[in-house]
Amino acid sequence: MTTARRARRIGGLASVAAVVAAVVASFAYLAIDLRGLFGAEERHAMARFVAEFFPPDLSAPFLRQVGFAALQTLAVSLLGTAIPMVLGGLLALPAAGRLGMLPKWLARSLLNGLRSVPELVWASLMVLAAGLGPFAGTLALALHTTGVLGRLFAESLENASPAPEAALRDLGAGAVARFVHGTLPLIGAQCLGYTLYRWEMNIRMATILGFVGAGGLGQMLYFHLSLFQQAQAATVLVAMTILVLADDALSGWARKALSAEAH
């Protein structure tokens, strides 16, 4: 065995040992007794808890309520994606360095800040600022998504070919016309793709923002679980799952359609 191979093997064994040690230390720190967790009593508690969810509440008034909450969740996710499409687009211009160095740095810092705060933390903050309800959820999604989309749009802008704009400038076109007719057609499809992808993620996110009081299905689930109304919670859970699976199917279909169009 050569020295290099031996060193590699020792390195590999050391990293495996480090991972195992970290896992053991984690379980020890959390004081989780896995055998206790799956012991007879806990299994009974779990089984009882699961049994309480059946049958789900399928009475017409409650279904109407769940349907309304699902629509609200969808509305939150759509607005929480549509607003960032505009705001992110506006911030992407300075972030791509079109307005000089200082605006570039400022816009990038702002986008990074917006992006690095998780949606749920924004939602907690917005519930304080705007009160309980879906508006807080919309704002939270919009703030985080603006950070993400702004950065992606800025990258597309930087990667776009400068030739069309240069040609328009040589013809005497103004700055707005240069951008709108030179660069926007180049990056439009890509930006739309990014936006659709974020919308798909935001639908998932909108269903859970309600846990901190930001409306929609999440708020309903939290509410009924807090009151130990398991049958109602089960209906909300089914609605959530349907929404997420439909979202998955739709985005898979849209992706296929888009890539078919591209080829």
Next chain:
Amino acid sequence: MSAALRLPPQRRDPLARRRVAWSVTALVLLWPLGRLAQFHPATLFDPANAHVMGSFLRGFLPPALAPEFLQLLLAATLQTLAIATAGMALAFALAVPLAFWATRSLSVSAIGPAGGRWRGRVLRQAVRSVMVLLRSIPEIVWALMFVRALDLGAAAGVLALAVTYGGMLAKVYAEILESADARPARALLQAGSGRVAALCFGLLPLAAQELVSYTVYRWECAIRAAVVMGFVGAGGLGQLMDQSFKMLSGGEVSSIALVFLALVMLADAISLALRKVLA
């Protein structure tokens, strides 16, 4: 023809009509959505809300640095790291057998006229459905359920991560294994070796690097998820932050947020370094 010549030069925006039409359609569609989402920007400037928010934000500076609080913060940080690591370990334990059953490249019935082809296909489909089901409910929903059902704190977070990330890892592991060249494994199976041996000597040498790299990346995601799950009572930094939010203690929130940012950046750096070492 002479009429066309007399027209002034084209100064009209050729795309204007289409763009205006799209914008108007979008606004018309967004209006009812705004009503549904109770979109009332005025509430932001409501004096009562503005007062609460203002005093809360003013509290952000300086961050809370009291020794007792820092001790709590350290414990919560360690707890978050432990939840992410323990959850990943359980998810890994769940994902390996699922991926092993779901991988088409390791199908014995596919290599020749053996019995059990239908059984194999049905089993693979069943395993894949389980994986979809585990993934389709977000981890924070599982965490909320476990907190309510078993009255657990951090253990709820660990179990929630195990369930969702188990499904996710299994799916991606199976995809990575199937994208690797299947011929070595098939040759081993045809020579009469078992499925485990075919996995270890036929597929893993080709796919190990990608598998490890993806697992490290998921660990990084698990840290973020562990923080977020704290908001429904699953322990760690998130729970501490939720409490500080409810007490409107801006200084504590800003300290926790700083630690969270540092933790995410650290995990990012560690995972990047690990993946570079493996590459």
